[in-house]
Amino acid sequence: MIDKLTEKIKKTGAPIVVGLDPMPDYLPPHLLEAAVSARGESLEAAADAVFAYNRGIVDAVCDLIPAVKPQIAMYEQFGLPGLEAFKKTVDYCHEKDLLVIGDVKRGDIGSTSAAYAAAHLGTIAVGGRKFTPFGEDFATVNPYLGSDGIQPFIDVCKEEKKGIFVLVKTSNPSSGEFQDRMITEDGRSCPLYEYVGRMVEQWGSSCMGKTFSYVGAVVGATYPEMGRILRELMPNACILVPGYGAQGGKGADLVPFFRRDGLGAIVNSSRGIIAAYRQERYKEMGMTDQNYADAARMAVLEMKEDIAQALA
């Protein structure tokens, strides 16, 4: 799947993933009103509005980008109907030939990670039949429990030709609290995130695709200097870069995450694209919640240009 992702990035010229993170605030009011008219004030109505919102975005941008990244928390907060909208979103994106990175940040002891891996990347047998529970192409994974929490994901990745992105250095302000702590490794001192990065490279060595391994890393756009170091430490890892746009990362900040050939990173933007219609500059262009999808398309095109200029 990492090969397919790399191919699609080359083909679209857009190392961009759109974060389908339907925060309640972002939902265009007319979509929620329509859903509530049909089903009353209910979790089902919210979930319908979420899926309609996503479908509008996906239809508007699917020819421009290789992948989307739905953040499952935004669906889980709407309970079972929300998770049904998550599953429908994954399936709809596949229909539109988009790769899907499930931003699930799961991770647990071995047997439990195996269950999460089956849920998001694999299959599960019931009697003589096999089922695909959620069916994403990639999942994000939390490394705090160490190798035996990661290995079951790798096992499923090998079997199903899927991939994971392991949290190395996250984009949020307090990510340094634990991740930046200096530790001693092989007699020399380094921050914890560097050690996690080295482990990502090691985990990935057993499952190489054509150019990158099945084991990628998450490194926030908000920390470009750390990105530069991690890019070197993990030559075989594709880096998923959140934090561009609304979280503060800019095009120029992204350069260190890429290899010299312009590959090796894929940049996520969520709010900056799916809620572009709420920004002053798009409003001035006549964008409203009614044509939120047009605003999203314009925001993707501008992001693509911003990255291309930075990498030129």
Add this chain to the structure above:
Amino acid sequence: MIDKLTEKIKKTGAPIVVGLDPMPDYLPPHLLEAAVSARGESLEAAADAVFAYNRGIVDAVCDLIPAVKPQIAMYEQFGLPGLEAFKKTVDYCHEKDLLVIGDVKRGDIGSTSAAYAAAHLGTIAVGGRKFTPFGEDFATVNPYLGSDGIQPFIDVCKEEKKGIFVLVKTSNPSSGEFQDRMITEDGRSCPLYEYVGRMVEQWGSSCMGKTFSYVGAVVGATYPEMGRILRELMPNACILVPGYGAQGGKGADLVPFFRRDGLGAIVNSSRGIIAAYRQERYKEMGMTDQNYADAARMAVLEMKEDIAQALA
């Protein structure tokens, strides 16, 4: 809720939480066969069998214990029907007056953690109405992203009088890979898990119940020496202790996790109870998959006795 948990532990005399982790292997075959007869080989059938299994266990042990801990991964692997069984299990346990610790190990950047907190411990508004997505009483949380990934959970805990257990030192063999790394903190060296433990104590200081704070910690029974240190470092934290039984922890290993008054820890056993019917010693007593719930009850009583003797 932490006060209620403490009261229930005192009342039952059992600082025990039963892990409702229905691994496919543990499912008594007759339950799956009955469900498949009714609904065909399907995720729905598996989910029905899971719920029937849980109901049998809960009915058999609910008078003996204060709380259960369903591991959501074991439900998520059965897709949407599995998560419906999770929700039904939470509701059923509440009917039986059991507290529910959602073992979800969520954790993300602030806005995303807020969504997870709403999903598992809080409510969500749709128009003018509020809904409870999953409605557990406690949730386990991963600290790798630092304070701003934890704070939204604490905010919801304060509002809803719920609680969290933060992963500090997990029970699995490779937990030391990152958690045991020596870091420098205030000029002195300590392992990362100790620093996380201190942060747990600090996070909890803003939300104290009568005896313990709303912010507890997860520390594996498999590491009793570390448990002793963490018990001292986190005087206000209730410690959730997984790893007893099948993972190798024994009654005597549990002593360091408790305060001198016998409070301050709650010990989880999953496989050792819900799959007791598969163990040789229970088989010899005539336990089979048909009376798996009786075996579970006997295993709880023996665990209670084992802990009581160790603490005596």
